[in-house]
Amino acid sequence: MPSIKSDIEIARAAAKKPIFEIGAKLGIPVEQLAPYGHDKAKVSAEFIAAQTGKKDGKLILVTAINPTPAGEGKTTTTVGLGDGLNRIGKKAIVCIREASLGPCFGVKGGAAGGGYAQVVPMEDINLHFTGDFHAITSAHNLLAAMVDNHIYWGNEENIDIRRITWRRVMDMNDRALRSMVSSLGGVANGFPRQGGFDITVASEVMAILCLATDLKDLERRLGDIIIGYRFDRTPVHARDLKADGAMAVLLKDAMQPNLVQTLENNPAFVHGGPFANIAHGCNSVTATKTALKLGDYVVTEAGFGADLGAEKFFDIKCRKAGLKPDAAVIVATVRALKMNGGVKKDDLGTEDVVALKKGCANLGRHVANVRRFGVPVVVAINHFVSDTDAEIAAVKEFVSRLGAEAILCRHWALGSAGIEELAHKVVELAESGQAKFQPLYGDDLSLFEKIEIVASKIYHAGEVTADKAVRDQLQTWEEQGYGNLPICMAKTQYSFSTDPNLRGAPEGHIVTVREVRLSAGAGFVVAITGEIMTMPGLPKSPSAERIFLNDQGYIEGLF
Numbered sequence: 001m002p003s004i005k006s007d008i009e010i011a012r013a014a015a016k017k018p019i020f021e022i023g024a025k026l027g028i029p030v031e032q033l034a035p036y037g038h039d040k041a042k043v044s045a046e047f048i049a050a051q052t053g054k055k056d057g058k059l060i061l062v063t064a065i066n067p068t069p070a071g072e073g074k075t076t077t078t079v080g081l082g083d084g085l086n087r088i089g090k091k092a093i094v095c096i097r098e099a100s101l102g103p104c105f106g107v108k109g110g111a112a113g114g115g116y117a118q119v120v121p122m123e124d125i126n127l128h129f130t131g132d133f134h135a136i137t138s139a140h141n142l143l144a145a146m147v148d149n150h151i152y153w154g155n156e157e158n159i160d161i162r163r164i165t166w167r168r169v170m171d172m173n174d175r176a177l178r179s180m181v182s183s184l185g186g187v188a189n190g191f192p193r194q195g196g197f198d199i200t201v202a203s204e205v206m207a208i209l210c211l212a213t214d215l216k217d218l219e220r221r222l223g224d225i226i227i228g229y230r231f232d233r234t235p236v237h238a239r240d241l242k243a244d245g246a247m248a249v250l251l252k253d254a255m256q257p258n259l260v261q262t263l264e265n266n267p268a269f270v271h272g273g274p275f276a277n278i279a280h281g282c283n284s285v286t287a288t289k290t291a292l293k294l295g296d297y298v299v300t301e302a303g304f305g306a307d308l309g310a311e312k313f314f315d316i317k318c319r320k321a322g323l324k325p326d327a328a329v330i331v332a333t334v335r336a337l338k339m340n341g342g343v344k345k346d347d348l349g350t351e352d353v354v355a356l357k358k359g360c361a362n363l364g365r366h367v368a369n370v371r372r373f374g375v376p377v378v379v380a381i382n383h384f385v386s387d388t389d390a391e392i393a394a395v396k397e398f399v400s401r402l403g404a405e406a407i408l409c410r411h412w413a414l415g416s417a418g419i420e421e422l423a424h425k426v427v428e429l430a431e432s433g434q435a436k437f438q439p440l441y442g443d444d445l446s447l448f449e450k451i452e453i454v455a456s457k458i459y460h461a462g463e464v465t466a467d468k469a470v471r472d473q474l475q476t477w478e479e480q481g482y483g484n485l486p487i488c489m490a491k492t493q494y495s496f497s498t499d500p501n502l503r504g505a506p507e508g509h510i511v512t513v514r515e516v517r518l519s520a521g522a523g524f525v526v527a528i529t530g531e532i533m534t535m536p537g538l539p540k541s542p543s544a545e546r547i548f549l550n551d552q553g554y555i556e557g558l559f
């Protein structure tokens with residue numbers, strides 16, 4: 001068997017077209033594209049605004065079962081399906097998130113897909129791209145600096161230093177920054193207080209960029225950010241510190257969606273990048289809505305499993321942006337099904353139909369959960385070279401018993417030629433009129449009831465517990481007028497429960513909400529459960545140890 005090329009070798013060999021040609025495929029004039037080199041460009045706000053009123057294409061969500069630490073190929077399948085739809089003559093556009101440097105140099109790697117289903121230039125996309133994450137980090141930390149500065153110069157807003165909720169961010173996995181005391185070193189450095197850093201992809205500014213409809217909406221939302229509370233317990237907003245204007249200036253370019261291409265020269269928007277375990281996990285509304293105006297099919301992803309990314313895609317992104325998905329693809333892999341059936345990570349390459357069948361319970365629950373939102377489902381078996389015919393047959397048989405179809409997809413190895421069957425099935429579902437999307441809960445329920453509904457209906461939890469302080473905080477926010485907001489659950493991606501080792505389809509477990517955060521600008525309440533961290537740590541042997549420049553000055557080790 002020929003040696004399998006690495007993602008970066010495949011990406012580097014791509015026959016890319018000039019980005020203006022990709023834009024022309026979508027009817028975007030040259031003057032409406034701001035180029036970042038020959039293979040990346042930002043789409044102008046003017047062009048986006050001019051698309052209003054056009055008919056929308058069909059919206060396809062790609063989600064997955066609970067993954068292994070490497071991920072099961074949602075992004076790879078999103079890109080592959082986009083290429084597959086173009087291959088069968090449909091005008092399809094891919095919409096995915098930007099990569100965070102955290103997982104790139106940590107465990108999971110990049111977010112440009114893999115094999116022969118990638119967006120390119122993958123090195124740029126996985127590193128600094130067009131600078132959006134650096135802009136988001138700067139805007140977030142400008143606000144943090146202005147909070148401490150306001151206190152330093154007399155604290156006219158009477159901010160209660162003990163109740164500052166606005167942290168700092170950095171786009172890197174660094175557990176050492178989670179909890180720290182700032183302003184040490186004496187009077188000149190201000191008033192010491194405890195705080196810390198989250199990873200940029202957990203920043204409310206990231207969520208705001210992904211949910212804002214235009215620059216004006218962006219600035220309004222930035223102004224709505226609550227940085228903490230006064231001594232009289234009233235919220236202090238970013239606009240009280242006059243930070244919103246400067247933050248919007250820092251984000252002006254980042255607000256515009258990035259246009260790149262797949263290995264097969266099909267258009268892809270890559271914009272925004274919240275994680276789905278600690279944030280809402282979806283690319284920007286502007287990119288998705290723009291793509292819907294320019295293509296007949298838009299294939300987009302939501303992070304991690306359907307218990308996280310898909311639930312938030314439906315209950316936050318679609319609810320707030322008025323999107324109505326037409327079909328959903330649930331990516332399943334033999335390896336993740338075996339892990340959900342109890343097989344250890346190191347043994348996933350060995351055939352084990354018994355464990356796989358046990359792990360199918362996880363897939364069955366995700367199929368039922370996505371259907372609960374009124375969206376028709378097809379299962380994509382993302383083929384890995386270690387998969388056996390018996391294992392694949394077992395997945396197909398299980399899914400057929402659910403009244404759904406599981407289609408074997410070989411896009412990682414073959415590109416669009418390996419995913420035509422899924423493309424045809426997705427078209428059939430999207431055009432069938434079966435979709436009757438509705439969110440999981442109404443706006444009028446209490447915040448805690450919304451948490452209970454997600455936990456019981458999606459996670460199959462038996463109970464949600466929270467300290468009195470958490471419950472009181474939710475009630476206070478309801479009294480302050482935030483009770484109509486949706487919930488953004490922060491939970492481990494490895495389990496329906498808050499225990500990352502409880503695989504499969506656990507029932508009756510207890511979901512403990514340890515902290516809640518009000519993202520008044522983004523328009524949701526974050527419920528932090530179990531041990532999940534908003535600043536991940538690096539593993540014992542981070543991918544960074546294997547990333548370097550070779551003798552020709554090319555990057556090696558990115559994946």
Ligand SMILES: Nc1ncnc2c1ncn2[C@@H]1O[C@H](COP(=O)(O)OP(=O)(O)O)[C@@H](O)[C@H]1O
Pocket residue numbers: 007064067070071072073074075076077109110111112113114115304382383384385412413559
């Ligand atoms: N069919 C496959 N065979 C081998 N590796 C794959 C396959 N599909 C995806 N991968 C690799 O697995 C990793 C996770 O894929 P990705 O699409 O990023 O998953 P997700 O978006 O679900 O996290 C990437 O390194 C990708 O190259």
Ligand SMILES: O=COP(=O)(O)O
Pocket residue numbers: 071074075108111274275276277281302303304305
């Ligand atoms: O937020 C997580 O996204 P992936 O599942 O694509 O890694």
Ligand SMILES: [Mg+2]
Pocket residue numbers: 071074075076111
């Ligand atoms: Mg991904």
